Amino acid sequence: MKSQKNKRSTPLSIVVVVCLVLGIFYVTVVRKNQGEASKQSLGSEEKVAPVVRVGTRDLGKELTFYAEFRPFQEIDLHSKVAGFLEWINVDVGDNVREGQVIAKLEIPELESESERAFSVQRRSEEEIKHAQVVYEEAQTIYERLSAVEKAQPNLIARQEIDTASSREKSASSALSSAKEQAISSNADIKKYKSLLGYANITAPFAGVVTKRYADKGALIQAGTSSSTQTMPLIRLSENNHLRLSFPVSVSHVSQIHIGDTVSIFIPSLNKRMEAKISRLTRKVEVSTRTMDAEIDINNPNMDIIPGVYANVSLNVNEKKAAIALPVDCLSHETIPTILVLDSNNVFIERPVETGLETASYIEVLNGVKAGDLVLVGSRAGFKAGQKVKAKIVDIKLG
Numbered sequence: 001m002k003s004q005k006n007k008r009s010t011p012l013s014i015v016v017v018v019c020l021v022l023g024i025f026y027v028t029v030v031r032k033n034q035g036e037a038s039k040q041s042l043g044s045e046e047k048v049a050p051v052v053r054v055g056t057r058d059l060g061k062e063l064t065f066y067a068e069f070r071p072f073q074e075i076d077l078h079s080k081v082a083g084f085l086e087w088i089n090v091d092v093g094d095n096v097r098e099g100q101v102i103a104k105l106e107i108p109e110l111e112s113e114s115e116r117a118f119s120v121q122r123r124s125e126e127e128i129k130h131a132q133v134v135y136e137e138a139q140t141i142y143e144r145l146s147a148v149e150k151a152q153p154n155l156i157a158r159q160e161i162d163t164a165s166s167r168e169k170s171a172s173s174a175l176s177s178a179k180e181q182a183i184s185s186n187a188d189i190k191k192y193k194s195l196l197g198y199a200n201i202t203a204p205f206a207g208v209v210t211k212r213y214a215d216k217g218a219l220i221q222a223g224t225s226s227s228t229q230t231m232p233l234i235r236l237s238e239n240n241h242l243r244l245s246f247p248v249s250v251s252h253v254s255q256i257h258i259g260d261t262v263s264i265f266i267p268s269l270n271k272r273m274e275a276k277i278s279r280l281t282r283k284v285e286v287s288t289r290t291m292d293a294e295i296d297i298n299n300p301n302m303d304i305i306p307g308v309y310a311n312v313s314l315n316v317n318e319k320k321a322a323i324a325l326p327v328d329c330l331s332h333e334t335i336p337t338i339l340v341l342d343s344n345n346v347f348i349e350r351p352v353e354t355g356l357e358t359a360s361y362i363e364v365l366n367g368v369k370a371g372d373l374v375l376v377g378s379r380a381g382f383k384a385g386q387k388v389k390a391k392i393v394d395i396k397l398g
Helices: 002-044 108-151 158-197 250-255
Strands: 048-053 055-071 074-077 083-088 101-106 200-202 207-212 234-237 241-249 261-266 271-276 290-298 309-326 337-341 347-351 353-357 361-366 373-375 389-392
Touching (some): 055 353, 055 361, 108 158, 241 250, 271 290
Parallel strands (some): 048 389
Antiparallel strands (some): 048 373, 055 241, 083 101, 101 200, 207 234, 261 271, 261 309, 309 361, 337 347, 337 373, 353 361
8 A cells, every 4th residue: 555655646746846847947037038128128218308518609688678769859830929920831741941931920010110110220320420510510610729729829718619619529429329329220120120030930950840730810929928829830840860769777777878789670660770879868767767768760761750669679798608508407496407418328417607697598607518418498207317318409599
C-alpha cells in the first residue's frame, strides 16, 4: 500500500514544481514588459512647451489722447463805429483775403461832422491869413517907431510907441490863436477821416466765413460799446491752418515736451499723419486736472474740418535695444519669475527684475540673457524641473 502511495504522489509534486516555475516565469516576463511599457509611456508623456527666444527690441510706453481740431484764429468781426449796413458782399463758406473789404456802413451823422470839420479848417486858414496881415502891419509900425526913437530920442511921444508895441503883441497873439485853431481843426479832420474809414469793414486775416449775423440795412453798433445788443457782422475762421488741442492728465504732464513727435489718426477721414507738439499751456486746470497741449496742422486743401476729433498717440520713456520678453512670460507675483529651458530641455525657475512695461512687452533688467528660451503663455501643466519638448514660437506683438 505504501509503495502505491509514493507512486501516486510523485506525479503530483512534479505538477506543483512545474506550476511554480511557470508562475515565476510569467511574473518575471510580465513585470519586465510592464516596466518597459511604463518607460515608453513616460517617454511619450513629455509635453510640448511653447517658448520664445530672448532678444532685444526698442521699447516705449504709448499714451493716447482724444483731441479736437480748431481754427488757428477765429473771431466775430465787429464794426468800430455805429451805422447802418449799406452792403455786405460775403456769405457763409466764402474765402476772404487779408485786408479785403467785406462790408460798408452808412453813417450820416459822421459825414456831417466831417463836413463841419472841413468848414472850420477853411475858416481857420482864412483867419490865419488875416491875422498874419494884421501882425505884419503892426510889427512894421512898431519897428519904424522904435528906429526913429533910437535915431532921434524924444522926437516921438512915448505913448505912441507903447501903443504900437501893444498892437504888435495883440496881433501876434491873434495869429497864434488862429494857428492853434487850424491845428485843432486839422486834428478833427484826421479823426473823422479815420472814423469814415472804419465804415469800410475789412478782414483782419485770410480765412473762411463760417457764420453771417447781419444783412443789408441792419443797425450795427460799435464793437467798443458796452451794450449787450452789439451785433457782429460775420464769424471769420482761419481753416487752412489749424490747432489740434488735447488735454494731458496731470499724471503725464512731466512726460510731455514741446517738439515731441506724435502720431495722429483721424477716424472720420481714415487718415494718419505725424506732427510735433507746438505749445503747452504749462498750467494744470484745477477743475479738470489736465494741461492743454497744441499741435499746429497745415490744412491747405481744407479737407480737415474744425471740430473733427482725432486720436493722438505719443511714445514716452523710450529705450533702445532693451532685453525684453512678452508680458505672458512672467508670473504675476510680488517678485516675478520665469521658466527658462536649460540644455537638457528641463525648466528652471528664475526670479527677474523688470523695468519699462508696454502693452505687449516688458523690459528684463536681470535674471535672463539674450538667447535664452523662456516659456510663454499659461503655466498650467508646467513646473520647474519638468522635462519638455520645446517649440519655439514667434510672438508678433505691437
